[in-house]
Amino acid sequence: MKESLTTKTDLMKTPEHYRESHNYSVAPGKRTVRLSMPRPVPLLSSMLFLLAMAACSSDSGNPVAPGPGSPPDVEGARLAFERNQKLARGINLGNALEAPNEGDWGVVLQQWFFDKIAEAGFTAVRIPVRWSGHAASGPPYQLDQVFLARVRWAVDNALERNLMVVLNMHHYEEIMQDPRAHEQRFLAIWQQVAEAFKSYPGELIFEPLNEPNNAMTAGIWNQYLAEAIVTVRASNPGRTILAGPANWNNINALPDLRLPEDDRNIIVSVHYYEPFRFTHQGASWVSGSEAWRGTTWLGNSTQRLSVTAALTAAANWALEKDRPLHLGEFGAIIEADMDSRATWTGFVTESAESLGLSWSYWDFCANFAVYDKRRDTWHTPILNALLRPDTDASKLSLAWK
Numbered sequence: 062m063k064e065s066l067t068t069k070t071d072l073m074k075t076p077e078h079y080r081e082s083h084n085y086s087v088a089p090g091k092r093t094v095r096l097s098m099p100r101p102v103p104l105l106s107s108m109l110f111l112l113a114m115a116a117c118s119s120d121s122g123n124p125v126a127p128g129p130g131s132p133p134d135v136e137g138a139r140l141a142f143e144r145n146q147k148l149a150r151g152i153n154l155g156n157a158l159e160a161p162n163e164g165d166w167g168v169v170l171q172q173w174f175f176d177k178i179a180e181a182g183f184t185a186v187r188i189p190v191r192w193s194g195h196a197a198s199g200p201p202y203q204l205d206q207v208f209l210a211r212v213r214w215a216v217d218n219a220l221e222r223n224l225m226v227v228l229n230m231h232h233y234e235e236i237m238q239d240p241r242a243h244e245q246r247f248l249a250i251w252q253q254v255a256e257a258f259k260s261y262p263g264e265l266i267f268e269p270l271n272e273p274n275n276a277m278t279a280g281i282w283n284q285y286l287a288e289a290i291v292t293v294r295a296s297n298p299g300r301t302i303l304a305g306p307a308n309w310n311n312i313n314a315l316p317d318l319r320l321p322e323d324d325r326n327i328i329v330s331v332h333y334y335e336p337f338r339f340t341h342q343g344a345s346w347v348s349g350s351e352a353w354r355g356t357t358w359l360g361n362s363t364q365r366l367s368v369t370a371a372l373t374a375a376a377n378w379a380l381e382k383d384r385p386l387h388l389g390e391f392g393a394i395i396e397a398d399m400d401s402r403a404t405w406t407g408f409v410t411e412s413a414e415s416l417g418l419s420w421s422y423w424d425f426c427a428n429f430a431v432y433d434k435r436r437d438t439w440h441t442p443i444l445n446a447l448l449r450p451d452t453d454a455s456k457l458s459l460a461w462k
């Protein structure tokens with residue numbers, strides 16, 4: 062497992078990347094409630110909604126207005142909510158195809174990964190892919206066809222086992238440093254990926270960019286996302302798209318996300334790794350994290366409240382915007398003690414589900430593993446925390462039950 066840590070030097074997250082305080086605003090408006098999406102925790106919801114509205118405004122700008130008189134995208138909305146229900150409980154196949162080269166970070170995808178994941182009861186995989194490392198640097202930015210075939214192999218394996226698939230673009234570090242220099246390349250890569258998978262079923266979902274950060278500010282990201290959606294729609298008019306906010310898809314950054322109003326076939330995604338000092342203790346790619354070793358998470362009321370507050374605020378945003386919501390990454394590193402990992406994972410999962418969110422745990426068998434590749438067995442406490450076999454399913458307000 063550790064072999065993957067040392068080579069992962071291009072990722073330098075700091076706690077500041079996961080700002081807890083924020084200055085975001087939610088535009089006031091009529092709240093709508095979809096039957097397919099449970100209401101958030103009533104106790105917190107109104108308080109948080111008011112707090113969010115009271116916060117300062119952002120300058121992220123560039124909203125994409127609906128075309129004048131364009132009919133509401135009823136079919137798109139139906140597809141997005143339905144597919145989010147099917148996404149349900151997913152696993153991120155981390156550290157494989159988003160490494161500079163598959164295997165560099167200790168994970169080479171195997172057919173049996175998909176068997177294990179499906180047999181355990183998960184319903185989806187998210188496949189992080191470093192497309193930018195496998196495309197020409199100049200126009201027309203041709204994708205490496207061998208790499209494309211390898212990604213196709215992974216997607217096929219998941220679909221054959223009835224797993225939904227989120228296929229993303231991961232670790233495009235250069236675009237985070239200099240967005241303008243990479244805008245055309247970003248779009249050209251999506252044009253090719255979309256073309257390659259255009260005949261695939263609706264169980265395949267595209268996610269244009271993982272964790273926009275750095276110079277990819279909210280304003281720029283909102284614009285590029287809109288452009289990527291148009292690019293994808295040219296060959297995949299009915300494809301569901303998954304997208305999260307700038308600032309590393311941080312759950313608190315959601316109010317800065319702007320989506321094309323007239324395209325409803327979109328699932329919104331957020332990432333949650335709080336408290337960061339607990340989930341990333343000893344992470345080789347996070348400076349200062351050595352000092353956090355030994356941080357526990359026992360689930361006292363203050364700790365639980367901060368999880369539900371963040372998730373409830375996000376669920377309220379989704380209700381307000383009438384968009385389905387997915388928790389695209391969450392997880393606690395294997396360096397943390399197992400009891401804390403399991404307690405945190407169980408609480409986050411349960412809270413997300415009770416608010417109607419689907420989720421994808423980070424990750425299968427790498428730094429945040431639910432599966433112990435060396436011993437060839439599940440980390441049972443994490444597996445049980447995620448799937449909670451003892452739960453009376455009929456008592457959960459899951460939209461997909």
Ligand code: BGC
Pocket residue numbers: 072074155231271272390423428
């Ligand atoms: C990154 C991973 C990292 C994880 C937790 C993901 O978005 O791609 O490399 O391990 O976040 O920090």
